[in-house]
Each structure stands twice: as C-alpha cells, then as structure tokens.
Amino acid sequence: MREGKALLIASGTVVPMTEEGLFFTGDVLILGNRIVAVGTNLPRPPECEVLDAQGCLVLPGFVQTHVHVVQSLARHRAEGLTLLQWLTTRIWPYEAALGKEEVAAAARLGIAELLTGGTTTALDMGTVHHHHQVFLAAAQLGIRFISGKCHMDRGEGVPEALLEDRESSLAEAAHLATCWHGAEGGRLRYAVAPRFALSCSPELLTDCVELARSRGLLLHTHASENWEETKLVRAITGKGNVAYLADLGVAGSDTVLAHCVHVEDSEVASMAKRGTGVAHCPGANLKLGSGIADVPKFLAAGVKVGLGADGPPCNNRLSIFHEMALAGTLHNLRHPPGCLTPWRVLELATWRGAEVVGWGGELGRLKPGFLADVVVLAPSWSFEPWGDPASMVVFGAGVEAVRHVVVDGRPVVVEGHLTTANAHEVRQEARSAAASLKQRLPWL
Ligand SMILES: [Zn+2]
Numbered sequence: 001m002r003e004g005k006a007l008l009i010a011s012g013t014v015v016p017m018t019e020e021g022l023f024f025t026g027d028v029l030i031l032g033n034r035i036v037a038v039g040t041n042l043p044r045p046p047e048c049e050v051l052d053a054q055g056c057l058v059l060p061g062f063v064q065t066h067v068h069v070v071q072s073l074a075r076h077r078a079e080g081l082t083l084l085q086w087l088t089t090r091i092w093p094y095e096a097a098l099g100k101e102e103v104a105a106a107a108r109l110g111i112a113e114l115l116t117g118g119t120t121t122a123l124d125m126g127t128v129h130h131h132h133q134v135f136l137a138a139a140q141l142g143i144r145f146i147s148g149k150c151h152m153d154r155g156e157g158v159p160e161a162l163l164e165d166r167e168s169s170l171a172e173a174a175h176l177a178t179c180w181h182g183a184e185g186g187r188l189r190y191a192v193a194p195r196f197a198l199s200c201s202p203e204l205l206t207d208c209v210e211l212a213r214s215r216g217l218l219l220h221t222h223a224s225e226n227w228e229e230t231k232l233v234r235a236i237t238g239k240g241n242v243a244y245l246a247d248l249g250v251a252g253s254d255t256v257l258a259h260c261v262h263v264e265d266s267e268v269a270s271m272a273k274r275g276t277g278v279a280h281c282p283g284a285n286l287k288l289g290s291g292i293a294d295v296p297k298f299l300a301a302g303v304k305v306g307l308g309a310d311g312p313p314c315n316n317r318l319s320i321f322h323e324m325a326l327a328g329t330l331h332n333l334r335h336p337p338g339c340l341t342p343w344r345v346l347e348l349a350t351w352r353g354a355e356v357v358g359w360g361g362e363l364g365r366l367k368p369g370f371l372a373d374v375v376v377l378a379p380s381w382s383f384e385p386w387g388d389p390a391s392m393v394v395f396g397a398g399v400e401a402v403r404h405v406v407v408d409g410r411p412v413v414v415e416g417h418l419t420t421a422n423a424h425e426v427r428q429e430a431r432s433a434a435a436s437l438k439q440r441l442p443w444l
Contacts, residue, residue: 004031004032005031005032005049005409006029006030006031006045006047006048006049007029007030007031007048007049007050007051007372007406007409007411008027008028008029008030008042008044008045008048008049008050008051009027009028009029009030009050009051009053009058009374009376009404009406010027010044010050010051010052010053010054011025011026011027011052011053011054012025012026012027012028012053012054012055012056012057012058012376013025013056013057013058013389014026014027014028014038014058014366015057015058015059015346015366015389015390015393016038016060016365016366016367017059017060017346017347017350017351017364017365017366018365018366018367020343021343021388023389024040025040026038026039026040026041026042027039027040027041027042028058028366028374029042029045029048030372030374030406030409031409032372032409033185033371033372033408033409033410034368034369034370034371034372034409035366035367035368035369035370035371035372035374036368037368038366038367038368049411051376051404051406051411051414053376053403053404055378055379056376056377056378056379056403057376057377057379057389057392057393058366058374058375058376058377059346059350059366059374059375059376059377059393060350060351060363060364060365060366060370060373060374060375061118061119061120061121061144061350061373061374061375061405061406061407062118062119062120062121062320062349062350062353062375063119063120063121063122063306063307063349063350063353063354063356063357063359063363063364064114064119064121064122064123064306064307064308064309064318064320064323064353065122065123065256065258065277065279065280065306065307065308065353065356065357066123066125066220066256066258066279066281066306066308066309066310067110067114067122067123067124067125067308067309067310067311067318068110068124068125068126068310068311068312069106069107069109069110069111069114069122069124069126069134069137069312069318070095070098070103070106070107070110070126070127070134071091071094071095071106071110071311071312071313072106072107072109072110072113072312072430073094073098073102073105073106073109073430073433073434073437073444074090074091074094074311074312074313074444075312075313075316076313076316077090077094077313077443077444078090078091078094078313078314081288082226082228082288082289082290083225083226083228083229083288083290084157084226084228084229086288086313086314087157088156088157090313090443091311091313092157092158092159092162093159093441094313094437094441094444095127095128095150095162096159096160096161096162097161097437097440097441098127098129098130098437099130100130100133101433102433102436102437103126103127103129103130103131103133103134104130104133104134104136104137105429105430105432105433106430106433107133107134107136107137107138108137108140108141108421108426108429108430109426109427109429109430110312110318111137111138111141111143111145112141112418112421112423112426113312113317113318114143114318115141115142115143115405115407115412115413115418115420116399116402116405116413116416116418116423117317117318117319117320117321117399117402118320118321118375118377118399118401118402118405119143119318119320120143120144120373120374120375120405120406120407121143121144121145121146121353121354121357121359121363121373122143122144122145122146122147122308123146123147123191123218123220123256123279123308123356123357124145124146124147124148124191125147125148125150125191125193125195125220126147126148126149126150126193127149127150127162128149128150128151128152128161128162128164128169129149129161131147131148131149131172131176132176132179134147135147135176135179135180135183135188138184138188139183139184139188140420140421141412141418141420141421142187142407142408142410142412142420143187143407143412144187144188144359144363144371144373144407144408145187145188145189146188146189146190146191146218146220146357146358147180147188147189147190147191147193148173148176148177148190148191148192148193148217148220149172149173149176149193150162150193150194150195151164151169151170151173151192151193151194151195151200151204151208152164152194152195152199152200153165153166153169153199153200153201153204154199154200154201155198155199155200156198158199166201166203166204166207169204170207170208170211173190173192173208173211174211174215176190177190177192177211177215177217181215181217184408185408187407187408189217189218189358190215190217190218191212191217191218191219191220191256192208192209192211192212192217192218192219192220193208193219193220193221194208194219194221194250195221195222196221196222196223196225196229197221197223197233197236197237197241197244197245198229198232198233198236202248205245205248205249205250206248206249208250209248209249209250212254213249213254216254217254218254218255218256218357218358219250219252219254219255219256220255220256220258221245221250221255221256221257221258222257222258222259223241223242223245223257223258223259223260223263224240224241224242224257224259224260224261224262224263224267225258225259225261225262225285225288225290226261226262226288226290226291227262227290227291229241230262240263240264240266240267241262241263242257242260242263242264242267242270242271242276243264243266243267243270245257246267246270246274246276251270251271251274251276252274252275252276253274253275253276253277253304253358254358255274255276255277256276256277256278256279256306256356256357257271257276257277257278257279258278258279258281258308258310259278259279259280259281259285259290259293260278260280260293260298261285261290261291261292261293262291263293268294268297268298268301268303269301271298271301271303272298272301272302272303275304276303276304277303277304277305277306277355277356277357278293278295278298278303278304278305278306278356279305279306279307279308279356280293280295280305280306280307280308280323280327280348281307281308281309281310281323282307282323282326282327282330283309283310283314283315283317283322283323283326284309284310284311284314284315286326286330287314287315287316288314292330292331292333292334294331294334295327295331295340295348296331296334296335296339296340299340299344304352304355304356305348305352305356306348306349306352306353306354306355306356306357307320307323307324307327307348307349307353308323309322309323317399319398319399320349321393321397321398321399321401322398323349324345324346324348324349324393324394325394325395327340327345327348328340328341328342328345328394328395329395341390342388342390342391342393342394342395343390345390345394346390346393346394350364350365351363351364351365352364359371371408372406372407372408372409373406373407373408374404374405374406375402375404375405375406376402376403376404376405377393377397377401377402377403378401378402378403379401380396380397380398380400380401382395382396382397383396383397383401402416403415403416
C-alpha cells in the first residue's frame with residue numbers, strides 16, 4: 001500500500017463499469033490504495049504523480065478467478081491430451097519434480113505475464129510443496145493475489161511426492177495462511193485449495209472446509225471439468241461432482257469451483273442458492289476438449305461467474321483478453337448470438353470476477369472508495385474506428401494493448417514495462433529453471 005501518495009490517471013476514455021454502456025473522457029484520482037475521485041478535469045493535487053491516458057481506454061484492472069502460476073514451466077510441453085491424461089502423464093510428474101527455486105521461477109513468470117497483460121487480481125492454485133515461493137513472488141511483483149497450496153491424499157496416477165497425509169497437509173496450509181493471509185496491506189490472501197474430488201478423500205475435503213471456515217478463507221477447487229472425471233466421481237460417490245462437494249460443505253459464497261462444464265440443472269440451482277462461484281475457463285476447456293460450460297444458463301439462474309485462463313500448459317497463455325474473446329463468442333454455439341454481450345463479458349472480467357473471489361463491493365469498478373486497481377489500454381489497430389468500448393476490448397484487444405497497470409495504488413506496469421522486477425531476468429530465470437527440470441524430466 002502507498003500511504004497517502006496521490007496518483008492521477010489523466011485524460012483517458014474512462015469505462016468505470018458502474019453502469020452498462022457508460023464511458024466518458026476523464027480522470028481517475030487515487031490516494032494511497034483507494035480511488036478517491038472519477039470525473040472530468042479533476043483538480044490535480046500538489047506533488048501528484050501522473051500517468052497519461054490520453055487516447056487510451058481506462059478500465060478497472062482485470063480479475064482472473066482461476067490460474068496456476070506454478071505450472072508456467074510446463075507451457076508448450078503438454079499438448080494433445082485430455083484432462084486425466086494431461087494430469088497423469090504431464091502435470092503431476094512436472095509438479096512432483098519442482099524444487100523450491102523452480103517454483104519461484106515459474107511463479108514469477110506467471111505473475112509477470114498476468115500483470116503485463118492487465119490482470120491485477122488472480123485466484124491461484126499452487127502445487128503441494130514450496131508454496132511460500134509463490135507468495136514471495138506475488139509480494140515482490142505487486143499483484144493482488146489469492147492463493148493456496150494444493151491438497152492431495154489419494155488418486156490414480158498421483159506421484160508419491162504429491163501425496164500427503166491429512167494432518168501435515170492441513171498444518172502446512174494453516175501455517176501459510178498465518179504467514180500470508182492479509183499480508184502486503186491486505187493485497188495477498190490465502191485460499192484453501194483441495195485439487196479435485198478424485199485426488200482428495202472425503203475426510204481431507206471436510207478438513208479443508210473446516211480450516212477455511214474457521215479462518216474466514218476462500219475455498220478453491222476444480223469440479224466437473226471433464227466428462228470422464230465427472231463419471232468417475234459419480235461411480236465412486238453416487239452423486240454429481242458439484243452435489244458431492246456441496247454435501248461435504250464445499251459450496252457457498254466463500255467457494256469457487258473451476259470449470260463446471262458437466263453439471264446437472266439441480267446443481268446449477270444449488271450453486272445459485274448457496275452463492276457458490278464458478279470460474280469459467282473457456283480456453284483451457286477447449287484445449288483439453290473438456291466441453292463448454294453453460295455460462296448464459298448460470299447467469300440466468302443467478303450463479304456468480306468469473307473468468308480464468310487456468311494453467312499455462314492447458315491454454316497456453318494467461319491472457320484475460322483471450323478468455324474474454326472466447327466467452328463472447330463460444331456460447332453462440334448453444335444459444336442465440338449475443339447471449340453474452342460484450343458488456344456482460346467485461347463484467348465477468350471485472351466486478352463479477354471480484355465477487356467470485358470474495359472481493360465484491362470494493363474491487364472491479366472505477367468508483368470512489370474502491371481499491372485502486374486500474375488498467376490503461378492503448379489503441380491497437382483493431383480498435384479502429386472507435387466504437388462501443390466493450391466491443392473494442394472484448395473482441396479487439398490483446399495483451400499488447402496494455403500500457404499502464406496500477407495495483408493497490410502502485411504503478412506496476414508503465415508504458416508496457418514491468419516496474420517491480422527486471423523482465424529480462426524473469427524470462428532468463430524461467431528458461432534456466434525449465435532447462436534444469438528437463439534433466440529430471442526428459443519430455444519437458
Ligand atoms: Zn485448474
């Protein structure tokens with residue numbers, strides 16, 4: 001947090017996301033880590049830092065509701081597979097091989113990519129070990145981050161190194177939460193993250209629920225991503241995946257389920273009733289051939305939905321723009337075109353995503369009193385000729401449009417450059433870590 005420092009984002013086309021269709025030429029004034037004014041020709045306080053946004057769009061920073069930054073070093077190394085093959089032959093062996101320095105390098109790469117791509121908040125799931133490294137990277141690079149170590153205590157094809165006994169697994173999570181929940185002036189938060197129903201015993205899931213509820217933490221898991229996975233859960237438990245999790249307490253306004261591609265109508269109704277959030281990950285769902293989550297149906301039922309890129313090896317980018325463009329087009333295969341309007345998609349990537357990750361009401365809009373997370377987009381060719389800003393962003397923008405990024409009142413990207421780390425070093429470190437891992441995992 002930047003105590004008392006004033007920052008003016010000046011003379012842009014402001015899209016505050018407070019009202020559908022609203023945009024105007026104006027400024028955003030920030031004091032410390034809060035937005036204090038949004039309007040036209042705002043008076044400039046003395047000694048105010050200024051970020052020029054003339055000719056640019058100014059939006060709330062983007063929120064991703066499901067990512068795995070630790071998987072960054074396996075990017076471009078896990079192609080042509082369905083979910084369970086992808087996990088058992090690539091991702092789990094990769095995660096099992098990760099050392100402390102490699103987790104750090106992967107996390108820094110993933111977070112640098114998120115920030116320079118305009119994502120200011122992310123809900124992240126780690127691997128089983130070395131999770132302090134992920135929080136250290138988030139603290140250093142300046143992202144708003146909700147993250148947790150992954151829990152696994154059983155499952156076919158899970159490497160020994162990723163299996164933990166319940167007591168030590170929960171003790172480690174509790175310790176991480178003590179260290180990091182609320183750290184960096186509240187910018188970092190802990191989320192309890194059992195991987196998914198097939199790799200967690202019901203006892204482990206129950207313990208995770210208890211830890212999350214006793215400490216006021218978010219619960220974050222995967223559910224009903226792939227048909228085979230959903231079928232296996234039903235064979236083992238006799239229930240739908242989302243219903244099974246809900247019966248164990250993994251449901252409610254403090255719970256985020258990634259994917260929800262294969263869900264029953266009764267599960268959708270229950271998610272709406274209990275306030276359970278869904279992380280819609282269209283890029284990953286298409287790449288792994290998992291299916292298409294029925295987001296228009298979720299929204300009509302009153303389910304909270306946000307967007308996420310998921311892991312770099314199943315996407316292969318952490319770009320909110322990629323997810324927005326897919327969310328704005330994909331559902332036209334099932335529903336009439338326009339079923340998710342560009343404004344609605346932009347809501348998923350901003351304030352609706354913030355609601356999913358437990359930051360509703362103070363994040364995801366440019367509004368006095370809200371947290372000062374802002375992105376400034378410079379016009380790319382596909383912005384021309386200027387029209388509806390939501391259309392321009394959802395269908396016409398990519399990460400290369402990101403000019404400035406402010407998180408918690410601090411400019412972390414200025415003129416496209418990361419200010420909180422040396423970008424060249426982050427890339428080099430990731431390449432060296434991948435090369436060192438390759439000695440242990442020849443396929444990498
Ligand atoms: Zn995931």
